[in-house]
């Protein structure tokens with residue numbers, strides 16, 4: 001398979017106070033915006049879920065998995081690892097569940113930038129790297145494992161260990177990358 005989608009829904013949502021995946025945004029729930037973008041721009045999408053919402057998601061989707069036991073609770077890197085283990089592809093598009101303005105256009109732009117010289121395509125929006133809205137080649141798997149084994153759980157550690165194309169000039173608006181982690185931001189942005 002050329003490209004697979006990995007939707008990360010395995011977080012604790014501590015700052016949000018309840019599972020943000022199911023928060024409402026326009027006529028959908030947060031995670032659905034990401035799922036649809038992945039579904040439209042990849043050949044197959046897996047959902048890597050938190051145990052507390054696994055059953056809910058399984059009622060709607062076939063490919064719902066928990067983080068591999070070996071790395072459960074270790075954050076998004078564990079989710080990316082699990083996605084790569086569950087589905088075989090050359091490239092993986094990953095998205096978090098808390099960027100409800102995300103569109104398929106963002107992924108389409110990243111796909112266009114794929115280049116075999118790079119292991120990952122990562123947007124930079126207003127100076128901030130976006131490693132959870134990105135593409136990773138399958139050859140990054142050993143580096144992901146190495147980072148997990150060494151306890152380097154930050155996505156930035158992975159980026160330091162692979163060859164990354166940082167995409168600074170995407171046509172998609174920066175609003176597509178809006179990341180909602182807490183109730184204040186949610187209430188403020190919802191009222192726009």
Ligand SMILES: Nc1nc2c(ncn2[C@@H]2O[C@H](COP(=O)(O)OP(=O)(O)OP(=O)(O)O)[C@@H](O)[C@H]2O)c(=O)[nH]1
Nearest residue numbers: 008009010011012013014015048075076079096097
């Ligand atoms: N599969 C998987 N996804 C995760 C994990 N931790 C975070 N995520 C996802 O990664 C994205 C970004 O998560 P964060 O906002 O950094 O963390 P969070 O745990 O959801 O929220 P906080 O508890 O408030 O930090 C979200 O889509 C999360 O669901 C994990 O351990 N496994």
